[in-house]
Amino acid sequence: MASATATYGQKESSDQNFDYMFKILIIGNSSVGKTSFLFRYADDSFTPAFVSTVGIDFKVKTIYRNDKRIKLQIWDTAGQERYRTITTAYYRGAMGFILMYDITNEESFNAVQDWSTQIKTYSWDNAQVLLVGNKCDMEDERVVAGDRGRQLSDHLGFEFFEASAKDNINVKQTFERLVDIICEKMSESLDAGDPAVTGAKQGPQLTEQPAPPHQDCAC
Amino acid sequence: MDLGLLQALERERVLEVLRRDKQLRTIEEDRIRRMKYELQELRRRGAKSFARQYGERTCARCQRPLGKFWNSGAVCHSCSHRICSKCRVGVGAAGWKCTVCHAYREVKFKSGDWFLEEKAKKFPVTTDKYEMVGDRLLKTYHVLSHISVVPPTPPPHLDYQFLSRSGDLKNSKPFTKSMEDLMVSFTSHIKKISTSQNDVRGDLLRVNNSRRGSCYSTQKSLSETDINKSSNLFKGPSLPNLFKKSKDSDQEGSSTGAEEETSCGSEYSGGKRGSSSSSISTDCGPFESISITGELELALAYNTNTSCLEITVGACRNLNYGDTRRKKCHPCVKLYMLPGKSGKMKTTVKKNTTDPVYNEVLKYHVERHLLFGKRLRATVWHSGTLKRKVFLGEVLVPLDGWRFKDKDSQRFNWYPLCQKAESPEGGAVEQDGGELLVRVKLSSNNQGV
Numbered sequence: 001m002a003s004a005t006a007t008y009g010q011k012e013s014s015d016q017n018f019d020y021m022f023k024i025l026i027i028g029n030s031s032v033g034k035t036s037f038l039f040r041y042a043d044d045s046f047t048p049a050f051v052s053t054v055g056i057d058f059k060v061k062t063i064y065r066n067d068k069r070i071k072l073q074i075w076d077t078a079g080q081e082r083y084r085t086i087t088t089a090y091y092r093g094a095m096g097f098i099l100m101y102d103i104t105n106e107e108s109f110n111a112v113q114d115w116s117t118q119i120k121t122y123s124w125d126n127a128q129v130l131l132v133g134n135k136c137d138m139e140d141e142r143v144v145a146g147d148r149g150r151q152l153s154d155h156l157g158f159e160f161f162e163a164s165a166k167d168n169i170n171v172k173q174t175f176e177r178l179v180d181i182i183c184e185k186m187s188e189s190l191d192a193g194d195p196a197v198t199g200a201k202q203g204p205q206l207t208e209q210p211a212p213p214h215q216d217c218a219c
Numbered sequence: 220m221d222l223g224l225l226q227a228l229e230r231e232r233v234l235e236v237l238r239r240d241k242q243l244r245t246i247e248e249d250r251i252r253r254m255k256y257e258l259q260e261l262r263r264r265g266a267k268s269f270a271r272q273y274g275e276r277t278c279a280r281c282q283r284p285l286g287k288f289w290n291s292g293a294v295c296h297s298c299s300h301r302i303c304s305k306c307r308v309g310v311g312a313a314g315w316k317c318t319v320c321h322a323y324r325e326v327k328f329k330s331g332d333w334f335l336e337e338k339a340k341k342f343p344v345t346t347d348k349y350e351m352v353g354d355r356l357l358k359t360y361h362v363l364s365h366i367s368v369v370p371p372t373p374p375p376h377l378d379y380q381f382l383s384r385s386g387d388l389k390n391s392k393p394f395t396k397s398m399e400d401l402m403v404s405f406t407s408h409i410k411k412i413s414t415s416q417n418d419v420r421g422d423l424l425r426v427n428n429s430r431r432g433s434c435y436s437t438q439k440s441l442s443e444t445d446i447n448k449s450s451n452l453f454k455g456p457s458l459p460n461l462f463k464k465s466k467d468s469d470q471e472g473s474s475t476g477a478e479e480e481t482s483c484g485s486e487y488s489g490g491k492r493g494s495s496s497s498s499i500s501t502d503c504g505p506f507e508s509i510s511i512t513g514e515l516e517l518a519l520a521y522n523t524n525t526s527c528l529e530i531t532v533g534a535c536r537n538l539n540y541g542d543t544r545r546k547k548c549h550p551c552v553k554l555y556m557l558p559g560k561s562g563k564m565k566t567t568v569k570k571n572t573t574d575p576v577y578n579e580v581l582k583y584h585v586e587r588h589l590l591f592g593k594r595l596r597a598t599v600w601h602s603g604t605l606k607r608k609v610f611l612g613e614v615l616v617p618l619d620g621w622r623f624k625d626k627d628s629q630r631f632n633w634y635p636l637c638q639k640a641e642s643p644e645g646g647a648v649e650q651d652g653g654e655l656l657v658r659v660k661l662s663s664n665n666q667g668v
Contacts, residue, residue: 054233073243095334124337190327
């Protein structure tokens with residue numbers, strides 16, 4: 001399987017036919033299912049065997065969303081503490097994060113706050129984060145109620161999904177929602193200081209007056 | 220950060236991922252470069268040409284005339300140019316932008332520059348850590364690896380030829396000096412002409428120079444043109460600009476539509492070639508046409524205590540090779556205050572890099588209120604052998620709208636480098652331009668003198 005996915009990834013990564021490129025990082029405690037989540041999304045595959053990720057890995061997937069082709073470089077990080085120096089080095093380049101915990105693992109849920117602090121420390125100010133409670137197919141072994149996840153996400157200002165990589169629940173939705181949020185932030189970032197937008201709000205009487213030269217302006 | 224703690228196999232796994240990432244980034248950089256080049260082309264085509272008077276009512280993008288009542292155009296909020304209805308692109312409910320401003324916005328999205336800018340607000344460092352981490356590790360460990368997906372980058376080496384040639388450079392000083400003198404006398408003559416309000420057409424300017432034959436050919440070619448042509452009106456703040464503009468119109472060919480100006484421009488550029496390596500060369504000297512890529516990082520701040528405008532030149536990235544044949548680049552950044560040619564300053568030259576990091580603070584002593592109407596022109600040059608400078612791009616930053624009090628605006632910003640075209644805010648340049656009417660004639664009698 002490894003070789004098959006490698007060639008698939010190769011084709012995807014050399015493709016230049018897209019509009020935007022977003023970089024997304026998946027973080028969370030070890031064994032919460034980050035790699036499985038990514039494999040489900042990128043390759044639509046699932047392996048129950050647990051193989052710990054070494055340091056970092058990534059997959060590329062191009063999606064069509066909001067009339068745009070968006071190439072996603074999704075970084076999968078090792079949850080283990082000993083790889084932390086490598087993984088945190090990649091926070092800075094990520095536009096969005098998927099912060100994952102395991103609904104059958106209390107400890108992984110308790111660590112969410114710490115992961116959130118890590119994002120705040122190492123990432124840009126406007127980092128978009130989705131909180132995902134994985135393994136929601138294992139209802140029998142659930143220890144973290146859905147409401148607790150929702151409350152925590154509200155508290156942290158993140159959006160929240162419960163998902164299952166195994167049963168393919170909410171996997172696609174999670175990524176697509178994150179892409180949408182990044183798209184919103186992207187527009188905001190340029191419109192914030194844009195005289196075209198603020199000017200239009202101020203009314204038509206200003207249209208004949210040249211706007212003052214703007215530092216972000218193209219011309 | 221290093222991979223020392225990891226076992227050899229783990230390290231190999233990580234390096235393999237980093238290599239894949241580098242491959243991806245290389246492809247992406249290539250895409251962005253092409254995209255920005257296309258944008259520059261669009262901007263160049265859309266720029267108001269000097270051949271036309273700025274006040275003329277034409278659309279700044281398609282150059283079509285605008286009517287007084289019908290299709291009178293409207294001002295684009297982003298660039299303040301008057302735009303006809305066809306050259307507008309709607310951006311959501313917010314309104315519209317002109318084609319160039321819209322394309323600029325799109326490129327910012329597509330290249331991910333919006334993110335880099337946002338990120339720079341928090342990490343105003345010049346070396347992008349994220350980009351560097353992978354590369355650094357790859358460099359450190361590529362010796363250890365068995366798999367070589369990406370060929371290792373050759374180690375940087377000094378351009379020995381450049382060093383040895385720098386000796387020759389000194390020898391050529393006297394010659395350069397003499398040319399400088401010539402230019403000074405030439406310009407002073409012109410000043411005299413323009414100050415005396417006599418009929419300039421009747422005035423005859425003789426430039427005696429028996430040392431350089433090439434100058435004769437220059438002037439001869441001018442004298443041979445008929446009077447109508449040589450007495451063209453040029454608008455511009457200074458002589459170097461005049462050269463520059465004529466060169467631009469020369470490059471753009473007859474797209475300006477002003478035939479006479481173009482033909483005159485080519486004469487000037489001919490003269491320029493004749494007097495190659497004259498000391499005015501930095502702006503209008505040997506010019507190799509290479510495509511402009513990359514960006515320049517600047518931070519501007521005004522120090523009220525010292526009345527200094529402090530410009531921090533951070534870095535450049537993705538520059539084109541100044542010497543495309545040998546894949547060499549020794550970039551430096553020059554700063555000017557426009558209008559006028561005053562206060563030229565430059566950074567040191569960085570060797571063998573297309574991503575130089577300067578972090579140099581250059582200061583202009585200027586009163587705050589005098590910044591009104593001024594613009595900062597930052598040009599990037601490859602300084603090749605024998606003082607041969609190759610233009611790598613420029614950035615124009617208007618200073619009067621600059622919010623110096625705003626903390627955000629004092630941070631580093633990446634500016635995409637542009638062709639040395641006439642600036643799109645051309646109006647500002649022309650405001651201070653007087654008119655100059657010159658005719659140069661060489662009398663062959665003087666040859667013996």
